[in-house]
Amino acid sequence: MARKKLIAGNWKMNMTPSQAVELINTLKPLVANDEVDVLLCVPAIDIIPAVEAAKGSNIQIGAENMYFEEKGAFTGEISPAMLDDAGIKYVIIGHSERRQYFAETDETVNKKVLKAIEHGITPIICCGESLTQREQGVTIDFIRQQIKIAFLNVTAAQAASVVIAYEPIWAIGTGKVATTEQAQEVCKAIRECIAEIYDDATAAAIRIQYGGSVTAASAAELFAQADIDGGLVGGASLKEEFGKIVCYK
Numbered sequence: 280m281a282r283k284k285l286i287a288g289n290w291k292m293n294m295t296p297s298q299a300v301e302l303i304n305t306l307k308p309l310v311a312n313d314e315v316d317v318l319l320c321v322p323a324i325d326i327i328p329a330v331e332a333a334k335g336s337n338i339q340i341g342a343e344n345m346y347f348e349e350k351g352a353f354t355g356e357i358s359p360a361m362l363d364d365a366g367i368k369y370v371i372i373g374h375s376e377r378r379q380y381f382a383e384t385d386e387t388v389n390k391k392v393l394k395a396i397e398h399g400i401t402p403i404i405c406c407g408e409s410l411t412q413r414e415q416g417v418t419i420d421f422i423r424q425q426i427k428i429a430f431l432n433v434t435a436a437q438a439a440s441v442v443i444a445y446e447p448i449w450a451i452g453t454g455k456v457a458t459t460e461q462a463q464e465v466c467k468a469i470r471e472c473i474a475e476i477y478d479d480a481t482a483a484a485i486r487i488q489y490g491g492s493v494t495a496a497s498a499a500e501l502f503a504q505a506d507i508d509g510g511l512v513g514g515a516s517l518k519e520e521f522g523k524i525v526c527y528k
């Protein structure tokens with residue numbers, strides 16, 4: 280079965296609750312493409328008004344992070360049950376900004392992935408190399424390690440519905456989009472890694488996105504690659520351009 284593309288926005292730390300509602304209302308008519316899954320991952324405080332604003336449209340709302348414990352004395356954190364209760368079906372896990380500024384590691388990513396799955400929330404697991412790693416020629420090795428640890432104790436049946444976002448760090452927010460060849464090469468290697476960990480059927484089912492300076496101009500070519508099943512879009516998801524990315528064909 281062909282994989283349905285998932286085109287997701289990552290708003291990061293942008294948009295107040297009222298701005299979120301306004302932007303969703305603007306985007307609704309622009310993203311009416313039923314051939315793809317459309318998702319906006321928004322700041323925690325925007326989730327409830329965003330879910331309300333997106334009702335009746337094809338926009339699903341996701342979260343940008345969550346903690347790996349059930350509940351308790353973890354001031355400032357958001358639990359999986361809170362996301363679930365708010366109607367959230369997807370959560371970004373291990374974005375490079377969280378790894379860089381908030382000390383997330385492959386191990387905490389794995390814990391969060393397991394916890395999200397336990398609560399029926401699909402994790403979008405982020406991976407990606409730095410510019411130095413790319414120049415050193417260790418990109419694929421590094422990403423295979425990130426993937427292997429992220430999927431520890433995840434069953435094949437669970438893995439099949441997980442989403443992976445390949446986001447080279449040097450391409451995030453820099454305007455330097457990876458070439459389609461670079462993006463396809465790594466997404467293919469990720470799929471091969473999943474086939475090694477599990478089997479061919481799991482590898483064929485799992486969705487792998489590309490992220491990093493995706494724009495309306497680059498989307499069509501990227502999404503046409505055999506192993507690229509959509510995108511994780513930062514900057515361009517904060518404006519009407521996101522509609523053009525969703526309707527990339």
Ligand code: PGA
Nearest residue numbers: 451452491492512513514
């Ligand atoms: P960008 O961000 O599209 O602004 O490069 C992508 C991301 O970090 O998910």
